[in-house]
Amino acid sequence: MIRYFSLTATVLLLTLTAFSQPQSFLSEKSLGIENDYSVEVYNTESGFPQNSVIAIFQSSDGYLWFSTFSGLVRFDGMSFKTFGQNETKGLLSNTVLSIQEDKNNQLWFLDDLGHLVKYDGKTFTGFEKSFENITITSFCFADDGNLYVSTSNNEIYNVNANVLDFITRINQASIRFIIAGKNNSVMVASTNGLYELKNNKLSKNNLLPPSMITGMSYDTDNFLWVTSAMGLYKISDTKAVPVQLPDESDHYLKVFIDRQNRKWIYKGSDGIYLSDETEFTQLTEESGLSSNSINFIYQDRENNIWVGTNNAGVNKLCYKAFKTISVEDGLIADGVAPIIKTSSGIIYAGNNCGGINKIIEGKIIKLPIPKSNDCVWSLLEDKEGYIWVGTFGGGLFKFRNDIQLEQFNKKNSGLDDVVLALFQDSHGTIWIGTDKGIFTLRNDSISSFKSDIIKTKICYFTEDIYKNIWVASNNGLIKITGNNVNIYTTYNGLPTNTLRSLYIDDNNTLWIGSIGGGFCRYKDGKFTTLKNIPEISNNDVFCIAEDNLQDFWFTTNKGIYSIKKYDLNNYADLKTATVTFRFFDRKDGLKTNEFNSGFQPNFLKEDNTHFMFPTIKGITMLNTRRIITNDYLPRVIIEKIKADEKEFNAADNLELSETVHSLEINYTAPSFTNPQKIYFQYKLEGHDADWSIPTTERTVKYFNVKPGTYSFKVKIYGIIGSDKSIRIAVPIPAYRSNWFLAFIYVAAIALLGIITYLRIKYIRKQEKNKTEVNKKLAEFELKALQAQMNPHFLFNCLNTIKYFITTNNPNAANKYLTKFSKLLRMFLDHSTTNTVTLEEEINLLRLYIELEQMRFDEGFNFHLQVDDSIDYKNTEIPSTLFQPFVENAINHGLLNLNRKGNLTLIFEQGNEVIRGIVDDDGIGRSNSSKLKQKMAVTHISRGTQLIDERIKTLNYIRPQSIEIEIIDKKDDQNNPAGTRVIVTIPVIK
Numbered sequence: 008m009i010r011y012f013s014l015t016a017t018v019l020l021l022t023l024t025a026f027s028q029p030q031s032f033l034s035e036k037s038l039g040i041e042n043d044y045s046v047e048v049y050n051t052e053s054g055f056p057q058n059s060v061i062a063i064f065q066s067s068d069g070y071l072w073f074s075t076f077s078g079l080v081r082f083d084g085m086s087f088k089t090f091g092q093n094e095t096k097g098l099l100s101n102t103v104l105s106i107q108e109d110k111n112n113q114l115w116f117l118d119d120l121g122h123l124v125k126y127d128g129k130t131f132t133g134f135e136k137s138f139e140n141i142t143i144t145s146f147c148f149a150d151d152g153n154l155y156v157s158t159s160n161n162e163i164y165n166v167n168a169n170v171l172d173f174i175t176r177i178n179q180a181s182i183r184f185i186i187a188g189k190n191n192s193v194m195v196a197s198t199n200g201l202y203e204l205k206n207n208k209l210s211k212n213n214l215l216p217p218s219m220i221t222g223m224s225y226d227t228d229n230f231l232w233v234t235s236a237m238g239l240y241k242i243s244d245t246k247a248v249p250v251q252l253p254d255e256s257d258h259y260l261k262v263f264i265d266r267q268n269r270k271w272i273y274k275g276s277d278g279i280y281l282s283d284e285t286e287f288t289q290l291t292e293e294s295g296l297s298s299n300s301i302n303f304i305y306q307d308r309e310n311n312i313w314v315g316t317n318n319a320g321v322n323k324l325c326y327k328a329f330k331t332i333s334v335e336d337g338l339i340a341d342g343v344a345p346i347i348k349t350s351s352g353i354i355y356a357g358n359n360c361g362g363i364n365k366i367i368e369g370k371i372i373k374l375p376i377p378k379s380n381d382c383v384w385s386l387l388e389d390k391e392g393y394i395w396v397g398t399f400g401g402g403l404f405k406f407r408n409d410i411q412l413e414q415f416n417k418k419n420s421g422l423d424d425v426v427l428a429l430f431q432d433s434h435g436t437i438w439i440g441t442d443k444g445i446f447t448l449r450n451d452s453i454s455s456f457k458s459d460i461i462k463t464k465i466c467y468f469t470e471d472i473y474k475n476i477w478v479a480s481n482n483g484l485i486k487i488t489g490n491n492v493n494i495y496t497t498y499n500g501l502p503t504n505t506l507r508s509l510y511i512d513d514n515n516t517l518w519i520g521s522i523g524g525g526f527c528r529y530k531d532g533k534f535t536t537l538k539n540i541p542e543i544s545n546n547d548v549f550c551i552a553e554d555n556l557q558d559f560w561f562t563t564n565k566g567i568y569s570i571k572k573y574d575l576n577n578y579a580d581l582k583t584a585t586v587t588f589r590f591f592d593r594k595d596g597l598k599t600n601e602f603n604s605g606f607q608p609n610f611l612k613e614d615n616t617h618f619m620f621p622t623i624k625g626i627t628m629l630n631t632r633r634i635i636t637n638d639y640l641p642r643v644i645i646e647k648i649k650a651d652e653k654e655f656n657a658a659d660n661l662e663l664s665e666t667v668h669s670l671e672i673n674y675t676a677p678s679f680t681n682p683q684k685i686y687f688q689y690k691l692e693g694h695d696a697d698w699s700i701p702t703t704e705r706t707v708k709y710f711n712v713k714p715g716t717y718s719f720k721v722k723i724y725g726i727i728g729s730d731k732s733i734r735i736a737v738p739i740p741a742y743r744s745n746w747f748l749a750f751i752y753v754a755a756i757a758l759l760g761i762i763t764y765l766r767i768k769y770i771r772k773q774e775k776n777k778t779e780v781n782k783k784l785a786e787f788e789l790k791a792l793q794a795q796m797n798p799h800f801l802f803n804c805l806n807t808i809k810y811f812i813t814t815n816n817p818n819a820a821n822k823y824l825t826k827f828s829k830l831l832r833m834f835l836d837h838s839t840t841n842t843v844t845l846e847e848e849i850n851l852l853r854l855y856i857e858l859e860q861m862r863f864d865e866g867f868n869f870h871l872q873v874d875d876s877i878d879y880k881n882t883e884i885p886s887t888l889f890q891p892f893v894e895n896a897i898n899h900g901l902l903n904l905n906r907k908g909n910l911t912l913i914f915e916q917g918n919e920v921i922r923g924i925v926d927d928d929g930i931g932r933s934n935s936s937k938l939k940q941k942m943a944v945t946h947i948s949r950g951t952q953l954i955d956e957r958i959k960t961l962n963y964i965r966p967q968s969i970e971i972e973i974i975d976k977k978d979d980q981n982n983p984a985g986t987r988v989i990v991t992i993p994v995i996k
Contacts, residue, residue: 037295900929
């Protein structure tokens with residue numbers, strides 16, 4: 008069956024009365040090669056309320072409806088929704104006997120109490136009172152849309168505006184049921200033959216012998232098929248032709264005719280008799296049915312056959328395009344690898360381990376060859392009729408008439424023992440792919456090919472019209488032209504470097520199958536990766552085969568896919584934005600969804616319509632003529648909307664509350680062939696910029712939806728015109744409406760005038776205090792910064808003391824401690840005030856430098872110069888301002904010299920400023936930075952950072968700013984020669 012997919016999803020489907028995810032199971036018996044149909048069973052374990060299925064119907068929107076003794080079931084292919092009498096208003100009984108649809112797409116149900124119930128898509132309406140308690144036994148809609156009913160009194164009525172209009176009555180027999188006939192007529196089945204109601208006149212069909220009618224159905228040629236107590240009849244306008252039934256069949260049968268004109272005859276305990284008018288085939292539990300007791304048969308729009316059973320659920324029958332032969336049918340083992348068909352018509356299929364299966368006219372002969380290694384991974388019939396067998400571990404074998412002639416392996420020819428691919432080119436050369444490289448075979452002589460370049464697993468060879476050899480490997484695509492080799496990888500445009508299959512079509516276009524990257528096309532010297540195709544782009548492509556309709560078939564470890572080559576080319580050429588595909592799995596006849604790969608040949612094409620594919624459970628055979636086509640396109644349905652946990656029925660226009668914190672939208676597209684392969688795209692216009700990526704999810708959630716008018720749209724990927732939309736309005740809250748905003752605006756202006764006047768008066772009063780407050784705050788901040796610096800300063804001094812103690816120098820430590828105690832007292836005195844005299848600052852710096860000289864063993868000279876014009880006893884500067892710069896000069900400038908350096912401290916008098924200079928002839932800042940990087944030093948100088956922050960604060964509260972200039976000194980050769988820091992301080996007296 009053709010299945011055009013674009014998107015389906017696992018839907019979170021909350022129903023009126025029940026919710027369930029279907030968990031069907033596939034009958035293994037039905038997958039036998041002798042059976043034409045696979046059987047998938049749904050029952051109470053799948054979500055049905057009860058296992059007896061009485062009637063089946065597909066509504067115009069695509070849903071399938073099933074009736075059971077415990078309620079109605081609606082199915083979209085992914086989820087069940089159950090409607091029961093107790094939970095569903097309008098239903099008058101849990102047991103529905105018949106389901107039909109009128110011309111307005113409203114469903115009608117007939118229950119076991121004789122009541123009609125109508126469903127308009129939202130509500131059920133029962134007519135037990137409108138019909139004056141008349142018990143209805145059957146109903147139908149004629150071609151003109153008129154509703155006719157039969158009653159328990161053998162009367163026939165026409166229903167107009169929910170009112171019964173009497174037409175006629177049969178007195179000679181009891182009416183069993185009625186169906187729509189041709190040309191607006193109604194066919195009436197009775198216990199005494201067939202009647203026709205036309206133009207409100209009842210006439211008996213005398214072509215049939217009088218007997219009880221049990222079933223009626225029209226075929227595609229408008230012949231009426233009737234089952235009765237006398238047998239099966241094919242009726243035209245002029246005659247009734249009896250059809251011979253199998254002798255063992257029960258004549259009290261029913262008949263259903265599908266769109267392929269196949270006759271399904273059932274009732275009783277014999278299962279189903281299927282007829283194509285030439286022969287009958289019986290379908291029973293041995294064929295995979297869950298029961299031989301059949302209540303109802305129906306065909307959906309995708310040509311699936313649904314069989315309702317008595318107490319065994321419903322069976323979905325799928326006509327198998329594939330049939331599989333396995334160990335059960337005579338193969339040596341299930342794991343099949345290469346398959347070839349010889350020029351004499353013999354098929355050879357190698358098992359991964361076990362030998363070779365020889366198939367002649369359907370008969371399987373087991374050949375346990377090669378005897379020394381029966382793990383067969385590649386096969387080839389050369390132009391001279393020899394059979395070449397590549398093995399996993401035993402090398403290459405040559406056969407004629409199933410007799411081994413030669414063996415080539417690592418020991419006798421240098422050939423690798425794992426042979427995965429065999430191919431003979433147009434010149435007669437046999438190309439051999441191994442797990443380590445490429446070899447060639449000419450005149451029974453093995454040669455290694457480019458072993459210095461090609462050192463990888465080889466899986467496939469092919470040849471183009473220009474005699475180039477193309478090779479699929481684990482390290483990319485290899486092109487061999489004569490003795491020249493080109494290797495293409497992801498760098499050149501391949502989706503992945505792990506390749507498994509190659510195919511050159513009639514246009515000399517190379518198609519490449521990869522592991523994890525889907526398809527790639529090589530055309531006109533350009534690689535085109537087929538990205539963003541749902542499920543295809545990231546799949547494993549094991550083989551590529553083309554049929555007579557130019558459809559590509561490719562196997563995977565998930566099933567087998569088919570895509571039109573024309574569509575792939577258009578997608579690769581950017582002419583279309585989507586690609587549809589067909590998918591086939593176990594329900595289509597596969598015994599497993601996992602195919603085999605990594606060898607050549609990886610499939611057999613017998614002709615343009617017959618193919619064989621190797622799997623891990625036998626040989627899967629495809630006959631493309633068995634595929635039943637259909638034009639069904641699933642219809643998108645928005646089922647339900649939930650806003651802040653409140654449910655709404657989907658309508659064209661939906662008004663929600665003012666605030667929507669959570670918006671959940673459920674949608675679906677009923678499909679029953681491969682619903683899980685339907686992909687959706689959606690967008691909320693006004694919220695989303697573009698369509699979503701294709702997804703199988705059927706629920707989308709939005710959060711904190713702002714007021715506004717939105718249009719939610721959802722479509723099936725790849726199906727043009729499948730869009731479904733709904734308008735969703737979230738009103739603007741009253742406090743955000745125009746009239747409310749205008750009122751607020753006017754009131755605000757008036758209030759603003761009053762507030763402005765009072766505010767100006769208040770600001771003027773407060774502004775006077777603002778500056779003083781800011782200054783006090785800045786002073787507090789300054790003290791806080793100084794409090795952070797003091798521990799930093801002490802920490803460096805304590806490190807020096809620690810140094811002398813750890814080096815066992817008690818005299819130096821004692822001397823140092825004496826000086827440090829004096830320094831500590833000075834430091835504590837300075838910490839209580841923001842400023843000190845220049846004299847006090849110089850004394851503190853001198854003492855600190857002496858301590859550092861002791862620490863570094865007089866490693867530098869210290870010079871002090873103070874301008875005589877400076878009143879250093881009365882001139883105040885910020886306390887401990889110079890100490891961090893002195894520390895940096897010593898630690899980063901002088902410490903790393905290989906000579907004795909010089910530190911100079913200069914204080915000069917300027918124009919109402921004091922200029923303090925810290926000068927060193929050390930290694931300079933640039934060399935110090937390089938040294939830090941070389942030593943991977945990660946410590947950041949907190950002292951310099953703190954002094955920067957402190958100076959910024961001082962500059963905020965002082966009328967004049969302190970300025971700092973740092974100069975990198977250079978010698979005559981422009982090399983670093985030290986650093987000079989100039990601090991300019993306004994005089995404070």
